[in-house]
C-alpha cells in the first residue's frame with residue numbers, strides 16, 4: 001500500500017472538481033419493472049419538480065450541474081421558461097433525449113420503419129428535439145433508436161440501414177454549430193432478432209459518415225454479459241469517437257441500477273481508460289451522464305450515491321502510478337503491472353473525496369446532509385399525486 005502524496009492529492013482533487021455528471025430527469029419519476037411501477041411518496045409531478053430534485057442533488061454534491069430531458073416525458077410549452085427555472089434552481093438543462101419508442105406507430109420501428117409515413121413522423125420528432133435543444137441551450141442530442149426486428153425475414157436488414165442513414169443525415173444537417181449528436185447502441189431489447197444500432201461498431205460507422213459532430217454514446221448496461229467495455233472506451237477515445245456515457249449498473253441486462261454498485265471494479269477500469277484517453281482533461285467534452293431507474297430505493301439519495309460512486313472510481317483511477325505501470329508493462333512484468341493497478345483500486349479514497357467537498361464548502365457526507373435537510377419530508381407533504389412520467393410509465 002502506498003500513501004497518497006500531498007501533490008497527487010492536490011491533482012486528484014483538482015480534476016475531481018472539474019468532473020461534471022449529468023443526472024436524468026426520468027430517474028426522479030416513478031419507475032419499475034415490466035411487471036409493476038412502484039409509486040414513491042414525494043415524486044415530481046412536473047418537469048419543473050424533476051429539475052428541482054436534480055438541483056438538490058447538485059447543491060449537495062457540487063458535481064451534477066445539469067439535468068438531461070426526455071421528450072415528450074418532459075414536454076412543456078415554454079422551453080426558455082423551463083431553462084430559466086433550471087437556472088434559478090442552480091442548474092442547467094442538459095442533453096435532449098428524443099423518444100421514438102412509445103407509440104403504436106413504432107411497432108415496426110421509427111426511422112427504420114418500412115412505412116415512409118412513420119419514418120417521416122419519427123424524423124420530424126428528432127428535428128423537433130433539435131429545435132428544443134436550441135431553445136434550452138442544450139448542446140447534446142442524445143439518440144437511442146429502439147428499432148429492430150424480432151424474426152428472421154421480418155424486414156430487409158440492409159434497407160433498414162439505408163433508412164437509418166437517411167434520417168440521421170437529415171437530423172445532423174439540421175443541427176446548429178456547437179451541437180453534437182450522440183448515438184447510443186444496444187444489442188437487444190425491445191427487438192430480439194436484430195437491432196438496427198446493436199453495437200458500437202454500427203454507431204461508429206454511422207457517426208463517421210455523418211461528420212465530426214456525431215459520436216458514439218456508451219450506455220454501460222447495453223452490452224452482452226462479459227463484454228469488455230473498457231476496451232470499447234479505450235478504442236473509441238483513441239479514435240476521437242467517444243461522445244459520452246450513460247452510466248448505470250447491471251447484473252443481467254439493461255438493469256439501470258445505481259452505477260458502481262453491481263461492479264465497482266468495472267467502473268474503476270472504465271475511468272482508468274477514460275483518463276488514459278484524455279477524457280478527464282480540461283478541454284475534453286466527453287459527457288458523463290447517468291441513465292438509471294430507482295425502482296425500490298429512494299430516488300434522491302440514490303442519485304447522490306451514484307455521483308459519489310463515480311467520483312470515487314475516478315479518484316482511484318487517478319491514483320494509478322502511471323510511471324510504475326508503464327515500467328512494469330514494458331518489462332513484461334505481468335504481476336507487477338497488475339499490482340500497480342490494484343494498489344490504486346484498493347485505496348480508500350472516501351476521505352479524499354470528503355476533503356474535497358469540505359474544500360468546496362459542502363457537507364463531507366451529502367447523503368447525511370440530505371437526510372438532515374428536511375427536503376424529503378417537504379416534497380412528501382407538498383407533492384400529492386406524483387406520477388410515473390419516465391421509464392416504465
Ligand code: LRH
Nearest residue numbers: 097144184219254291391
Ligand atoms: C434505452 C435507454 C435510452 C433511453 C433510456 C430511457 O434502454 O438506455 O437511453 O432513452 O434508456
Ligand code: MN
Nearest residue numbers: 184219246291
Ligand atoms: Mn441509455
Ligand code: MN
Nearest residue numbers: 219221222254
Ligand atoms: Mn438503457
